[in-house]
Amino acid sequence: MTTVSPGLSPAELQKAARDHLWLHFTQMGGYLDSEVPIIVRGEGCYLEDANGKRYLDALAGLFAVQIGYSYGDEVGEAAAAQMRELPFYTNWSYAHPRAIELAAEVASLAPGDLNRVFFVSGGSEAIESAWKLARQYYSARGEHRTALARIPADPGAPHVRVDFDAEQAAKLTGERRWKAISRHVAYHGTTMGALSINGIPALRNPFEPLVPDVLHVRNTNRYHRPTKETEEQFTHFLLDDLEQTIEATGPETVAMVIMEPVQNAGGAFTPPEGYWRGVREICDRYEILLCADEVITAFGRVGAWFASERYDIRPDLITCAKGLSSAYASIGAVVATDRVMEPFLESSRMFTHGITFGGHPVQAAIALKNIEIMKREKIVERVAAEQGNVRDTLAQLLELPIVGDLRGTGFFYALELVKDKETRTTFTDEECERLLRGFLTPRMFEAGLICRADDRGDPVIQISPPLVAGQTEFDKIVGILGEVLTEAWERI
Ligand code: PLP
DSSP, X not given: OOOSBXXXXXXXXXXXXXXXXXXXXXXXXXXXSSOOOOEEEEEXXXXXXXXXXXXXXXXXXXXXXXXXXXXXXXXXXXXXXXXXXXXXXXXXXXXXXXXXXHHHHHHHHSSTTEEEEEEESSHXXXXXXHHHHHHHHHHHHOOOSEEEEOOTTOTTSOOEEEEOOHHHHHHHHXXXXXXXXXXXXXXXXXXXXXXXXXXXXHHHGXXXXXXXXXXXXXXXXOTTSOTTOOHHHHHHHHHHHHHHHHHHHOGGGEEEEEEOSSBOTTTOBOOOTTHHXXXXXXXXXXXXXXXXXXXXXXXXXTSSSOHHHHTTOOOSEEEEOGGGTTTSSOOEXXXXXXXXXXXXXXXXXXXXXXXXXXXXXXXXXXXHHHHHHHHXXXXXXXXXXHHHHHHHHHHGXXXXXXXXXXXXXXXXXXXXXXXXXXXXXXXXXXXXXXXXXXXXXXXXXXXXXXXXXXXXXXXXXXXXXXXXXXXXXXXXXXXXXXXXXXXXHHHO
16 A cells, blocks of 8 residues: 555544545545545646645645645755845844845835835735734824814814814824724735624624724625626726725724725625726825735736736735745745835834744745746736636636526636526525535535535635646636536526
8 A cells, every 4th residue: 555644554544634634724524535636746737635645726726826736845955045144034023045135036026106015924914914014013103193084063074184283293193093994805814903804794693793993895796786887887886885995984083994906705896997096096085004915916916916916006015925935935025115014114103013924045045046036937927817817718618508607717717606697696695505515515526626615605616726827727717617608508
């Protein structure tokens, strides 16, 4: 019998997995009498399990493995060299060459004056850090000489811009802003702060009360809007909702608006024309920091190093993780503009936040090597050039009666599944459970495709392969999904 890890046979490995490993977001009871999927090897866009079966990874290991699975030797050498030189030191009060080089590299790839990089261990930590940074930014600025407040005599009046002296402003604002605004159905991670920002009730509910205060506004899902609504009207509708939410809660209490350039949960919601320009204007008007959560979209997924550049978002903060190292290391970052950094440069100030592993030298060396490979192989340029073909290939699936919509961009797509295409009627919760978890997920896996059937919003299939995927892989995705979705339709 072949062993797949030192000392353990496949059967022993299976038993140990069942007895000891606790999988994330997994109904573990489902594995009491069935096999835990154990992935043992990767190559290009493909994975192999402990039984020797091959899978096309159409999810890039959770939207992360930009360069695919074949660069382990090269990246491993960079990691080993760093291990020999300096296996660890922290960014807590100290710098070291790899963190400095990576910060400079990320700053050079990020648009505008997003020049300052704070390293963390992953996406959720990046979100936590961004919210804390936004909160502290306002108190670090010390005084709000131009504060926004209701005219005191008339609490019902709209907000107006009034110039106060520092003392008056401090009284009115308490020198604090703490609220965050994000969008319905958006996923931003699982730690308490990031979870609170999430717009997915099923993930939030078990852990309430959450961190105060987060308000959720409409996302850019256009599929269920009136069919006659123009793009311009849709943009106006969304921006109106954002502005009204800010006005209603009190702009002087809002620290940050946080949104993904293209929202993943719910199924690759791209922004309508003028949306980001409008969000930026509203944030400027109310002096709120705008954070682009690019945990998925950064590092090539939408055909640019940062989606903020592609959509001209001009955020004050960017959060990123996954693709920064192609997930070969657990490293993420918050990237801040010079303006956000400014109050923290005053001699006695600091961002009162840190984690031991932030900027870990081995993780930073891996991320640097990943970026070097992405540049050398022109991976971002390739996504930009190929995205039209990718859409055309996936669009074949729109012929299926169960596929209502194809949306997304770059190498980042979702298919929305519907019960009735004419009326765009979606499935009931019970049907979703039966269709997605009960049938599609195991059936795709059985057919050799790792893809996600997701019903955090309306039911979608998410397609986000490594950025080295070619026509062969997209044809294969269409072939397998074509078969599996036809079977699903017959079962409804
Ligand atoms: N933000 C977005 C947009 C994400 O998609 C994710 C994870 O998928 C996160 C944050 C959280 O990242 P992590 O799982 O690395 O904590």
